[in-house]
Amino acid sequence: MDATVVAVCHSAEHTFSKPVQDGITLLAGLGVEGDAHLGVTVKHRSRVAQDPTQPNLRQVHLIHEELFAEVADAGFAVAPGQLGENITTAGIDLLALPTGTLLHLGDDAVVEVTGLRNPCLQIDRFQGGLLKQVVSRAADGTLIRKAGIMGVVRAGGQVRPGDRIRAVLPEGEHRPLEPV
Template sequence: MTSARVVGVSRDGEHRFSKEPEEAIRLVAGLGVEGDAHFGATVQHLSRVRRDPSQPNLRQVHLIHRELFDEVTAEVGPGQLGENITTEGVDLLGLPRGTRLSVGDAAVVELTGLRNPCVQIDRFRPGLLKQVVATDEDGAVVRKAGVMAVVIAGGVVRPGDRIEVLLPDPPREALAPV
């Protein structure tokens, strides 16, 4: 995983599906991406705010692997699926909960779970939901639309920044939707 890197960074101050590509984003410890609609210590996802606004925000940063774009038939690019950081060379979906990613010179995020995509993804590109949520040969649901994380250490993140994977101590827990 030594070639792991950031290929795109995005944010949006409104609750829209896609996020605008940026030259750089600033991660703030315990809060998320400065200037993004999901910035905050407590839940910011609108449906979760309606249920219980006091819950901790486990979805401060959304990461997607660029390799997903090669798997889907829709033409998509960084930020279009709502992610803040688009990665390359990291098997995000195969990492355990609690994995820390050191990104760039200072930022560190900790993976909290899988993104659970909803019907909005089909509104963006019809048929895309079936391509990012599937079932395996055992009938288990496989979610491919990225992972969620919290910010442990803040810093500026830019395309081209390196990513270092820091696995948690065993026993390790598989990622589940958050």
């Protein structure tokens, strides 16, 4: 299966879920045009409270559509945008990508993968018990985060449902994703 964009979303407000759009515009170095998290410095409220000058490594949030099927098996109904992502993907194992992977989206846009989304209690406010589905522990006790990945925009462009996704892995030793 080719990797594709399933849905795109943005919200000008700091809301948990984001409405699905016909298309979004990625702006180099900033993020998603019209989104509350657009900017060079961090925009997530909890991180702004800690240090508003830190770089925004969370300009774009991507989630794999396959997660929705996984949580559906546990009785949860989740649709694109409802977990706050900007881009819903299919056919690419986002969580297995190394830090620094370049995701080419559509004709022009490029997002550099910076790390994992660190899910919070807002997920349980959306649907009680859902947090345990997107955060679990491996047999060795390692925390497994499945609520998507974060990135920064390296090249701007339009992104629409149906666009192809091409991943370019970084050269050298691959660094596994860590929460950002």
